[in-house]
Amino acid sequence: MKILEPDPEPGKIVLHVEHLTKTFDSRNILEDISFVVNKGEVFGLLGPNGAGKTTLIRTILDIFRPDTGTISLFGTTFSNDIKDAIGYLPEEGSLDKEIPVSECIRYFAELKHVDAIDRKMDEWLERLDLTEYRDKKIQELSKGMHRRLQFILAVIHQPALLILDEPFSGLDPLNIKTLKDILLDLRDNGTTLIMSTHQMDEVERMCDRILMLNNGKTVLYGSLDEIRLQFGLSVEVRYEGRLPHLDHILGINDSGNVAELIVEKDADTQAILKTLVASVTVKKFEVKQRSMNEIFLEVGRR
Amino acid sequence: MMAKSLVVAKFEFVKTVRRKGFILGTIGLPLLMLFVIGLTLYTGAGIGTGATNQTTGYVDAAGFIQAAPGFVPYPDIAAGKAALVKGEIDSLLVVPGGYIRTGTLMVYTMDSSLLGSAGSSQSVQEFVTRNLLRHENVSDETAQKILSPVSPTVIVLDEAGNPKGDQKLAGFVLPFALTMVLALGILTSSGYLMQGIGEEKESRRGEFLLSHCSAEELLAGKILGYAGVGLLQITVWVAIGLIVIAASPFAALFSEIQVTGLVCLAVVYFVLGYFLFSVSIACTASLAPTVREAQQVSAVFSMFAVFPIIFLQFLLQDPNSLLMQVLTYFPYTAPFVAMVRLTLVTVPPYEIIVSIAILVISIAILTKLAARIFRMGMLTYGKRVTFREVFRFLKEK
Numbered sequence: 242m243k244i245l246e247p248d249p250e251p252g253k254i255v256l257h258v259e260h261l262t263k264t265f266d267s268r269n270i271l272e273d274i275s276f277v278v279n280k281g282e283v284f285g286l287l288g289p290n291g292a293g294k295t296t297l298i299r300t301i302l303d304i305f306r307p308d309t310g311t312i313s314l315f316g317t318t319f320s321n322d323i324k325d326a327i328g329y330l331p332e333e334g335s336l337d338k339e340i341p342v343s344e345c346i347r348y349f350a351e352l353k354h355v356d357a358i359d360r361k362m363d364e365w366l367e368r369l370d371l372t373e374y375r376d377k378k379i380q381e382l383s384k385g386m387h388r389r390l391q392f393i394l395a396v397i398h399q400p401a402l403l404i405l406d407e408p409f410s411g412l413d414p415l416n417i418k419t420l421k422d423i424l425l426d427l428r429d430n431g432t433t434l435i436m437s438t439h440q441m442d443e444v445e446r447m448c449d450r451i452l453m454l455n456n457g458k459t460v461l462y463g464s465l466d467e468i469r470l471q472f473g474l475s476v477e478v479r480y481e482g483r484l485p486h487l488d489h490i491l492g493i494n495d496s497g498n499v500a501e502l503i504v505e506k507d508a509d510t511q512a513i514l515k516t517l518v519a520s521v522t523v524k525k526f527e528v529k530q531r532s533m534n535e536i537f538l539e540v541g542r543r
Numbered sequence: 544m545m546a547k548s549l550v551v552a553k554f555e556f557v558k559t560v561r562r563k564g565f566i567l568g569t570i571g572l573p574l575l576m577l578f579v580i581g582l583t584l585y586t587g588a589g590i591g592t593g594a595t596n597q598t599t600g601y602v603d604a605a606g607f608i609q610a611a612p613g614f615v616p617y618p619d620i621a622a623g624k625a626a627l628v629k630g631e632i633d634s635l636l637v638v639p640g641g642y643i644r645t646g647t648l649m650v651y652t653m654d655s656s657l658l659g660s661a662g663s664s665q666s667v668q669e670f671v672t673r674n675l676l677r678h679e680n681v682s683d684e685t686a687q688k689i690l691s692p693v694s695p696t697v698i699v700l701d702e703a704g705n706p707k708g709d710q711k712l713a714g715f716v717l718p719f720a721l722t723m724v725l726a727l728g729i730l731t732s733s734g735y736l737m738q739g740i741g742e743e744k745e746s747r748r749g750e751f752l753l754s755h756c757s758a759e760e761l762l763a764g765k766i767l768g769y770a771g772v773g774l775l776q777i778t779v780w781v782a783i784g785l786i787v788i789a790a791s792p793f794a795a796l797f798s799e800i801q802v803t804g805l806v807c808l809a810v811v812y813f814v815l816g817y818f819l820f821s822v823s824i825a826c827t828a829s830l831a832p833t834v835r836e837a838q839q840v841s842a843v844f845s846m847f848a849v850f851p852i853i854f855l856q857f858l859l860q861d862p863n864s865l866l867m868q869v870l871t872y873f874p875y876t877a878p879f880v881a882m883v884r885l886t887l888v889t890v891p892p893y894e895i896i897v898s899i900a901i902l903v904i905s906i907a908i909l910t911k912l913a914a915r916i917f918r919m920g921m922l923t924y925g926k927r928v929t930f931r932e933v934f935r936f937l938k939e940k
Contacts, residue, residue: 266935304753304918321547321757329754334747340558351550352755391751 253279254316255402255433256301261310263296270296272457274310278402278435278450283428285448286437287461289541292454294437295332298404301435302329315401325353328400330392332407332437338380342371345379346393353398365393368423384411392420396427403427404435409443421447441534451533453540460540469530472539476502476510476528482521487513503531547756551764556771559735569776573783599667600632604640607678614670627651636667722882724777725813726848732773732817733824736765737841740825740921741834749829749921758918766821773817808895809882815902816878820844822906822913823875829920830928847875854880862887871898874905912937 256278263271271293278284288294299305301312303319314323336345343362350358366372369389374382382390388411396403408424409417424447428434438444444451445465453461461468473491478500484493489508494501504513510528517523559565600615600623601608610616615632617623623635635651642648650667669690676686743749752761824841831837850870857866862884870880871890877898884890919936920928928936 266931299750299922302754303757304750304922324754324756327754329751331747331750331754334749334751336748336751337558337742337746339562348550348554349755352547354546394751 255280255314256435257311257313258297258301259311259313261297261300261312262308263293263300263305264308269457271300271307271454274452274454274457274459276452276459276462278433280433281428281431282449283424283434283436283447285444285451286435286454287439287441287444287451287537288454291456293457294454295406297454298329298406298435298437301404302327325398326401328395328398328403330395330403330405330408332410335387336379336390336394339378341376341378342366342382342390343375345390346397349394350397355398358397361397362393365397369393369419385413385416388412389416389420392423396423400432402433402435404437406437408436408438409440441532441537445533453537455540461536465533468536469533470506472531472536473506474504474508474510474528475531475535476504476513477525478502478517478523479525480517480521480523485516485520487516489513547760548764548767551756551761552768552771555739555765555768559739559769559772560775565735565772565776569779573780577783577787597633597666598631599634599636599670600626601636601638603638605638605642606640607643608638608671608674609677611670611673613666624651627653634667636670638671722809722812722879722886724781725809725816725878725882727780728773728777728813729817729820729848730845731776732769733820733841733844735772736769736821737824737828737837738834739765739769740828741831741837744829744831744921745833753918753921757914758921759914762822762825762914762917765825766818770817770821805885808885811899812878812882812902815899815906818906819874819878819902819909820847822909826909826913826916826920829917830923830933832927836927844875848879850876850879858883858887863890868894871895872901874902877902 254277256276258277259275261271261274262269274293274297286294286297296305300307301314303324312319315326317323340348346362346365347358350362355361362375363372366375369392371382371386371389371393374386379387379390392408395405403424405424408420412420421443424434424436434447436444436448448465450464451461451468452459463471480498480500484495484500487493487502489505490502490513491505492503494503502513504510514523514526517526598613598615600617602617602620602623608614608616614636615626617626617635620635620637623632623637626632627635630653633652633654637649637651639645639647639649648667648671650664672690673686676689677683681689743752756764824844827840827844828834828837831840854866854870857864858880861867867880867884870876871884871894881890881895881898885895916933916936919932923932
């Protein structure tokens with residue numbers, strides 16, 4: 242698998258990770274990871290469970306320190322001021338259930354040195370439809386509301402870089418849409434987003450570029466188009482008869498009268514169609530780019 | 544760093560002092576204790592008063608009892624029992640003929656309650672003792688001294704045989720009480736600290752918090768916040784105690800308390816001791832998978848606080864023994880053992896200086912290591928951390 246080289250653009254880079262390695266108990270959790278995240282982009286951090294995504298996020302946040310390699314944020318090394326410019330929404334963890342929502346927001350806002358807390362709190366509560374829960378205890382919130390509250394805590398300080406770990410987990414479709422709109426709005430206003438998720442359809446809709454890890458190593462890195470191109474094309478064929486031998490095919494998923502052909506990226510699809518027409522009755526022939534879900538599954542299986 | 548630590552400290556303090564458990568423990572517990580003490584005193588006084596107002600009949604076959612107010616003679620047991628059943632008397636004392644030889648008495652009563660029996664027994668004992676002394680020609684004045692001996696005035700000498708400067712009871716009681724307050728303060732504050740950290744770890748909140756502030760800031764804030772909680776609780780308890788003392792006959796003993804060097808040393812040991820224990824317990828709590836396990840492991844630290852009680856006999860016998868010197872230097876026992884020794888004997892100044900120096904150095908080293916253990920421990924969920932992992936945490940940059 243060819244790893245696409247980073248293409249740093251000085252001044253535009255928000256996060257620059259170079260040759261990062263992290264070892265626990267002689268086990269490489271992260272191995273020579275290098276990538277850049279540019280200002281204002283939505284960057285996908287992908288990989289199967291145990292790939293090293295959480296360790297990478299914790300290392301970016303300076304919760305873990307790298308064994309070797311460097312991490313540069315906003316062109317400089319990590320400091321407390323930089324921490325205040327980052328927002329983080331972890332995948333798991335519950336907030337203190339005994340305190341009111343407003344008090345929880347105030348606490349985390351004060352930790353990030355936010356001014357005009359009340360005004361910003363009210364704005365965010367309204368935006369995420371939690372206004373009526375302002376003075377209620379967190380234990381009264383549903384799982385989805387709890388997740389929305391966590392999101393408010395991650396963004397109330399208007400971070401320049403927002404790191405989201407499975408941001409849509411626990412949310413219903415309506416809330417997913419609301420949150421997605423807010424994320425895109427944040428991006429349009431200059432916030433850079435790093436999103437770790439397993440939901441490939443969201444990756445395809447939102448991410449500009451991705452980094453995919455497997456067993457602590459980089460297996461994919463680059464823009465979605467570049468990566469899809471790297472993985473060839475998908476051809477859906479509806480037919481009657483018996484499929485002939487086809488050249489330049491990486492794989493076939495044949496269901497009898499519908500087949501999905503994975504073809505090499507430089508293959509001549511017209512030639513394939515001609516071969517098919519000569520042997521079977523072709524009712525449908527559709528050439529598509531491969532979905533991120535297919536690519537994720539293929540890479541994850543290796 | 545301080546600003547975020549103060550935010551954490553304020554949050555933890557406010558959150559904890561608002562809890563029903565804290566309010567109940569801080570105000571309810573001493574009030575409950577006062578109620579129990581008051582009830583005991585009231586019922587005790589009631590026994591006395593009741594006994595004084597009660598009428599006791601007696602049958603004296605030994606022939607040495609003289610009539611006294613509240614005591615009515617009867618010629619024989621049958622007459623006495625009849626009077627008791629009719630309610631003319633509350634109890635009947637029978638002094639057999641061979642009492643001087645056997646020492647055996649009998650009391651008949653219609654009241655089967657424990658308190659009634661005790662009150663009756665107390666007044667009867669005093670009545671019989673007084674008559675015995677009179678029978679042996681002891682003067683009333685001497686008899687009174689025997690019945691109510693006075694407390695001796697204790698004069699403590701130093702090594703040179705001269706009375707020590709501060710002979711007031713408060714001079715001894717205050718530092719000792721401060722030692723006890725230190726132990727109590729450490730146990731209560733660290734209990735809250737442990738619970739707070741344990742809950743945060745169980746709910747996997749640590750990662751979110753560490754994205755807002757550093758492990759050092761979080762740890763410092765928690766220690767400060769829960770120190771405030773402990774101090775508030777202790778202050779309320781001490782204040783309630785002082786109000787009770789002020790209203791009691793012991794008030795005069797504490798009227799001339801001065802802040803001596805001993806009291807200043809108690810404060811120094813209090814502060815250092817609290818920080819040493821807090822940092823240790825914070826580490827322990829961050830490594831334990833559940834609050835319950837954290838409590839079990841932290842019980843080890845509570846043991847140190849009661850060392851002076853465990854070693855009380857040795858402490859009183861020879862406060863300057865080698866064992867006590869070692870315990871004065873060992874950081875976890877120093878705050879308690881040193882303070883108790885200081886109240887008992889003159890401890891060489893170098894021992895105190897070395898003891899405080901060891902405490903300060905221990906806190907400095909432990910704080911440095913604690914932040915690493917705390918940071919990594921808070922992110923290790925759902926499993927027991929092994930010693931090997933702790934060493935790995937310590938090696939983390």
